[in-house]
Amino acid sequence: MNSEAPRKSFRRKLDIANGRIDMSHGSGGRAMADLIAGIFRAEFANDLLDQGNDQASFPTPTGGRMVMTTDGYVVSPLFFPGGDIGSLAVHGTINDVAMSGARPLYLSASFIIEEGFAFADLQRIARSMGDASREAGVPVITGDTKVVERGKADGVFIATAGIGVVPDGLVLSGDRAEPGDIVIVSGSMGDHGVAIMSSRENLEFETEILSDSAALHGLVAVMVAAAGPHLKLMRDPTRGGLAATLNELAHQSKIGFRIDEDAIPVKPQVAAACELLGLDPLFVANEGKLVAVVAPAGADALLAAMRAHRLGADAAIIGKAVADEQRFVQMTTSFGGGRIVDWLSGEQLPRIC
Amino acid sequence: MKYVDEYRDGALARGIAATIAAEVLPDRRYAFMEFCGGHTHAISRYGIEDLLPENLRMIHGPGCPVCVLPVGRIDDAIRLAANPAVTLCTYADLMRVPGSHGASLLKAKAAGADIRMIYSSLDAVRIAAAEPGREVVFFAIGFETTTPPTAIALRQAIAKGLTNFSIFCNHVLTPVAMRTILDTNDEPPIAIDGFVGPSHVSSIIGLAPYREFAEAYRKPVVIAGFEPLDVMQAILMLVRQVNEQRAEVENQYIRAVTAAGNVTAQNLCAEIFELRDSFEWRGLGNVAASALKLRDAFAAYDAEQRFAVRTIAAADNPACECPAILRGRKKPADCKLFGTICTPETPTGACMVSSEGACAAHYTYGRFRTHQMQVAS
Numbered sequence: 095m096n097s098e099a100p101r102k103s104f105r106r107k108l109d110i111a112n113g114r115i116d117m118s119h120g121s122g123g124r125a126m127a128d129l130i131a132g133i134f135r136a137e138f139a140n141d142l143l144d145q146g147n148d149q150a151s152f153p154t155p156t157g158g159r160m161v162m163t164t165d166g167y168v169v170s171p172l173f174f175p176g177g178d179i180g181s182l183a184v185h186g187t188i189n190d191v192a193m194s195g196a197r198p199l200y201l202s203a204s205f206i207i208e209e210g211f212a213f214a215d216l217q218r219i220a221r222s223m224g225d226a227s228r229e230a231g232v233p234v235i236t237g238d239t240k241v242v243e244r245g246k247a248d249g250v251f252i253a254t255a256g257i258g259v260v261p262d263g264l265v266l267s268g269d270r271a272e273p274g275d276i277v278i279v280s281g282s283m284g285d286h287g288v289a290i291m292s293s294r295e296n297l298e299f300e301t302e303i304l305s306d307s308a309a310l311h312g313l314v315a316v317m318v319a320a321a322g323p324h325l326k327l328m329r330d331p332t333r334g335g336l337a338a339t340l341n342e343l344a345h346q347s348k349i350g351f352r353i354d355e356d357a358i359p360v361k362p363q364v365a366a367a368c369e370l371l372g373l374d375p376l377f378v379a380n381e382g383k384l385v386a387v388v389a390p391a392g393a394d395a396l397l398a399a400m401r402a403h404r405l406g407a408d409a410a411i412i413g414k415a416v417a418d419e420q421r422f423v424q425m426t427t428s429f430g431g432g433r434i435v436d437w438l439s440g441e442q443l444p445r446i447c
Numbered sequence: 448m449k450y451v452d453e454y455r456d457g458a459l460a461r462g463i464a465a466t467i468a469a470e471v472l473p474d475r476r477y478a479f480m481e482f483c484g485g486h487t488h489a490i491s492r493y494g495i496e497d498l499l500p501e502n503l504r505m506i507h508g509p510g511c512p513v514c515v516l517p518v519g520r521i522d523d524a525i526r527l528a529a530n531p532a533v534t535l536c537t538y539a540d541l542m543r544v545p546g547s548h549g550a551s552l553l554k555a556k557a558a559g560a561d562i563r564m565i566y567s568s569l570d571a572v573r574i575a576a577a578e579p580g581r582e583v584v585f586f587a588i589g590f591e592t593t594t595p596p597t598a599i600a601l602r603q604a605i606a607k608g609l610t611n612f613s614i615f616c617n618h619v620l621t622p623v624a625m626r627t628i629l630d631t632n633d634e635p636p637i638a639i640d641g642f643v644g645p646s647h648v649s650s651i652i653g654l655a656p657y658r659e660f661a662e663a664y665r666k667p668v669v670i671a672g673f674e675p676l677d678v679m680q681a682i683l684m685l686v687r688q689v690n691e692q693r694a695e696v697e698n699q700y701i702r703a704v705t706a707a708g709n710v711t712a713q714n715l716c717a718e719i720f721e722l723r724d725s726f727e728w729r730g731l732g733n734v735a736a737s738a739l740k741l742r743d744a745f746a747a748y749d750a751e752q753r754f755a756v757r758t759i760a761a762a763d764n765p766a767c768e769c770p771a772i773l774r775g776r777k778k779p780a781d782c783k784l785f786g787t788i789c790t791p792e793t794p795t796g797a798c799m800v801s802s803e804g805a806c807a808a809h810y811t812y813g814r815f816r817t818h819q820m821q822v823a824s
Contacts, residue, residue, distance in 0.1 A: 369451060428455060
């Protein structure tokens, strides 16, 4: 069966001379990965960037390690069920810091505001950010304000940075998953994306689903304490959803995953909305959930600790890491068959965060 | 989800799978074509192939309108959108389809063309009404299921007195394509023992158009719904027809499909559309009387006339095996381009273009089977 032999996918190089950014380059999928590799990683080239995580971890001159992350928010609409661009910016940035196991310390926020934007809306967003950062105990300590002409932005865009300190001896990184490790998600998948879609112009539908937008560093602290060195890595499945996150981790760790569709928590309302919209909850964004990979010996303690926390009450073991040269994420479907859960090609939901 | 989960029940699936396995004759092979990309997607998405016996093979047919749309028509749409006066309204799955020289609507949009992604044909009418200064063109595509919504959009535009709305019509017909596949002279002849027919098409056209396949070609046809249990049940019904040497048109999807179909929709379409002499299908070539255009009475709403569209045929990559794959002669992995230069990100041929195409479905959901085979050998 020579013709059936698997082969390495050809990756077309970026056509720098003639190419342009299109919407797929912001989707969190392969096109974005190619863009980052072809332009940013190539031009910035350094070891810390090459860690390939959502945050970079570095030693400080006075000892110990810190992490730094940065993030941009362009969500549309600005206000959605369960949150707004302000709370989302705080939660998302804290989560990127927290996924390294670090304790988030401080945030920055830059605002790019469109001419004509209402003061009242800006105040509402800033107030929501202030509330979210106070609740999380992670203050916004510096910022920047820019205004662009009408039509050059869409209301307001927010760019943030976050820093945190890593507990001594803790190394969580996307390249640490090994065959046999257990995969846990902290709760139901797809809530944020469906909440955003339900409030989009020309697509409005009635649903009680709220965005799951939340700061996860409290849950992370509990997890680090419960699993200790058994905990290998964490990542928040935002753009591209659980599917994109597992594929990223499979490539970074050079392994495959086997997951069980029946074990993945999805709220019935989210499943129904996805059915209606032709989406797959595995590809829909989350903003208050994480995926953890843990050595089998630590899995039970970790799961119990997560379930005891408000933000991990629906945590579930969904599968395990396996040896796989092809880096496939394979799933046993509820129906009883098998399939790949691949990266999404192209854009499923633009401007989800 | 009530009335959805029931049709995805794993225990019921194993029951039907066991029945199929018990009823297939061990000394023969079965090859059924699911015509429609929706079925291809369901088969891949739920891993149905894993539940079928080794001597039963599903062939993924050409019933994906995005896949079979020829490159020349994508080029036409890109040229239409390049007209500064035009707002092109399209369904999202057409955005990434490659035209000639690597062009696509997605890239045209990035370069400044006014292209809007819509969810309903009526959104295009709404945009035309709201923006009277724009020439709004609706990129209409699809089989018999999506033709009535295009007809309704045209009716609405006329009722609103819009003079800035037109339709770039690419509607195609299911039974003609099935006949083309069966009539192709292949040596040895294509082994298709029966068809799984699309229920949404039959909810419009009914069952009658498929009778010729049962009567003249002696091929069983089972009209099936799109839930995985529907597909499993349809496969069982086909196995039984083959075993009993019957060739009939059977209706698995009795919850929505009637023998006569939707007569109101049929009449509406007959009033607005007429057959084209010929239309190019990607993978099948030019097929006579296989597509629709607006009748002359609606010429003012026909984008092809309004903007003097002259389609220039563009050749596919000669190494692309889509024509053979669409007829069931070859499998995706038999193509040299599959998974190398041809991937869902950079599709070369029809079958990779949309997630409903045979190659894209195999790439996205089924590649691990190839891998397992290699490990096993």
